[in-house]
Amino acid sequence: MDFINGVLSVFPALLGATPVVLQLAVGAMILALVGGLVLALARLSGNRIVRGIAIVYVEVFRGTPLLVQLVYIYFVLPSIGISIDPIPAGILGLGLNYAAYLSEVFRTSILSVESGQTEAALSLGYTPVKALWRIVIPQSFTVSLGPLGNYFIAMVKDTALTSVIAVMEILKTANSINSQTFQTTEIYTAAAILYLSISLPLSRLVVILEKKARSHE
Amino acid sequence: MSNSVAISIQDVHKTFHLSTSPSLWQRLRGTKKVHTAVEVLKGVDLDIVSGETIVILGSSGSGKSTLLRCINRLERIDAGRIWVNGELVGFVEKNGDLVDERPRALAAKRASIGMVFQHFNLFLNKTALNNVVAPLCAVKHMTHDQARERAIPALEMVGLGDKVDTYPSKLSGGQKQRVAIARALAMDPSVMLFDEPTSALDPELVGEVLAVIKKIAHSGTTMVIVTHEMQFAREIADRIVVMDEGVIVESGDPETLFTNPSHPKTKALLSRSSNG
Ligand SMILES: Nc1ncnc2c1ncn2[C@@H]1O[C@H](COP(=O)(O)OP(=O)(O)O)[C@@H](O)[C@H]1O
Numbered sequence: 358m359d360f361i362n363g364v365l366s367v368f369p370a371l372l373g374a375t376p377v378v379l380q381l382a383v384g385a386m387i388l389a390l391v392g393g394l395v396l397a398l399a400r401l402s403g404n405r406i407v408r409g410i411a412i413v414y415v416e417v418f419r420g421t422p423l424l425v426q427l428v429y430i431y432f433v434l435p436s437i438g439i440s441i442d443p444i445p446a447g448i449l450g451l452g453l454n455y456a457a458y459l460s461e462v463f464r465t466s467i468l469s470v471e472s473g474q475t476e477a478a479l480s481l482g483y484t485p486v487k488a489l490w491r492i493v494i495p496q497s498f499t500v501s502l503g504p505l506g507n508y509f510i511a512m513v514k515d516t517a518l519t520s521v522i523a524v525m526e527i528l529k530t531a532n533s534i535n536s537q538t539f540q541t542t543e544i545y546t547a548a549a550i551l552y553l554s555i556s557l558p559l560s561r562l563v564v565i566l567e568k569k570a571r572s573h574e
Numbered sequence: 575m576s577n578s579v580a581i582s583i584q585d586v587h588k589t590f591h592l593s594t595s596p597s598l599w600q601r602l603r604g605t606k607k608v609h610t611a612v613e614v615l616k617g618v619d620l621d622i623v624s625g626e627t628i629v630i631l632g633s634s635g636s637g638k639s640t641l642l643r644c645i646n647r648l649e650r651i652d653a654g655r656i657w658v659n660g661e662l663v664g665f666v667e668k669n670g671d672l673v674d675e676r677p678r679a680l681a682a683k684r685a686s687i688g689m690v691f692q693h694f695n696l697f698l699n700k701t702a703l704n705n706v707v708a709p710l711c712a713v714k715h716m717t718h719d720q721a722r723e724r725a726i727p728a729l730e731m732v733g734l735g736d737k738v739d740t741y742p743s744k745l746s747g748g749q750k751q752r753v754a755i756a757r758a759l760a761m762d763p764s765v766m767l768f769d770e771p772t773s774a775l776d777p778e779l780v781g782e783v784l785a786v787i788k789k790i791a792h793s794g795t796t797m798v799i800v801t802h803e804m805q806f807a808r809e810i811a812d813r814i815v816v817m818d819e820g821v822i823v824e825s826g827d828p829e830t831l832f833t834n835p836s837h838p839k840t841k842a843l844l845s846r847s848s849n850g
């Protein structure tokens with residue numbers, strides 16, 4: 358009984374940190390979606406230099422730990438005169454990192470749209486660019502929606518990493534309560550439950566959206 | 575009536591270059607890529623008069639699809655010239671050389687060349703109506719209402735007035751192909767290209783599509799049709815062209831060609847179909 362009361366008693370404080378988590382996740386996801394699409398188009402481009410830059414970007418951001426990237430942005434960039442506040446730094450780090458992963462999702466889903474769709478559009482007088490934006494990319498979202506949703510859920514959980522760059526999100530809030538009360542088990546159990554209660558409904562939502570998007574196939 | 579040339583094809587050549595991964599044995603001996611070149615069109619000449627209906631016959635692999643796809647520049651020709659309505663498609667001539675045309679200019683020309691594909695290629699995420707409406711808005715810059723006003727009669731013309739809100743996945747093959755025809759026709763093309771429009775259909779659905787194509791032929795649109803439906807070819811064609819291995823081996827009016835074929839390939843094609 359004491360344990361449950363202990364868990365319940367820390368909830369309000371942790372709940373207070375959830376808006377920060379959502380702010381981080383939504384902000385970073387928007388950045389990652391835009392960045393991922395740009396990178397995907399760059400990788401599909403006919404220009405070798407553009408393609409090369411995109412490949413290097415993806416390799417660098419996938420080949421180094423997200424934690425290191427966050428630390429780099431927050432602690433290293435100030436030494437060259439770029440200081441960013443914790444939350445924007447967290448959004449930037451998460452967004453730039455996830456853009457690399459999302460670019461793969463966009464690239465494969467764009468390639469999965471049958472070439473007949475493009476040919477039909479071209480034969481009707483669409484320019485290649487119009488065919489891409491109006492016919493191919495909208496259809497590729499049916500394929501990419503599920504993976505994008507799953508990356509968003511992963512991103513919500515990865516916001517915990519921003520605790521190392523002084524963002525007062527759920528984990529850092531838990532840490533600071535712990536250093537005052539030492540109810541370690543109760544506090545981190547509450548934090549885990551809180552993450553779960555965000556990510557479980559989200560994964561249900563992803564499944565529903567995916568089904569809806571595929572309903573015309 | 576006008577006797578102007580709608581499509582002029584002169585000495586067209588097309589080669590496909592394939593590079594495939596080498597076999598393990600070739601790789602061990604240091605081969606990185608295996609390049610093969612297949613010449614698919616070996617000098618095709620054909621003039622098509624405005625309003626004419628041409629049927630192209632030929633066995634599979636003879637280059638019929640490639641020729642159609644060169645007309646609207648879905649494939650780039652290596653040599654020769656193709657004019658549609660007096661204009662080069664996909665190229666501009668500079669000091670006697672052909673230079674690739676800019677995408678916008680090419681797109682504008684393609685808009686006046688309708689194409690119907692063997693596998694329909696309907697936009698899967700759009701209803702029948704929106705398949706017709708979307709290109710009118712995107713290419714002809716119509717408002718949605720203007721496009722609707724043109725799209726609905728087009729769908730009625732192909733007998734699908736009651737299917738406007740249906741998605742392709744809920745249509746039969748014959749219905750899909752009729753939507754595709756309506757979509758191409760709504761763009762008001764001067765030329766229509768059909769690449770085996772009934773080959774992917776169940777036998778009982780072939781008739782409804784052929785009936786629609788006949789209706790269009792009677793309206794005076796210039797048409798080039800690749801088909802294996804011999805009876806249909808004989809009825810609809812003003813002229814039949816037989817292709818084999820990348821060249822035209824025989825052409826003539828349907829009655830002469832069917833009753834008195836001269837090239838062995840034509841004879842083979844006709845006997846195969848009358849037996850089958
Ligand atoms: N994109 C392509 N790449 C390589 N070879 C091709 C391509 N398209 C067609 N071909 C080859 O060209 C030849 C003619 O094909 P096609 O024009 O489709 O013939 P048809 O329509 O008369 O059956 C075939 O041997 C085919 O394998």
Ligand SMILES: [Mg+2]
Pocket residue numbers: 638639640769770
């Ligand atoms: Mg073919």
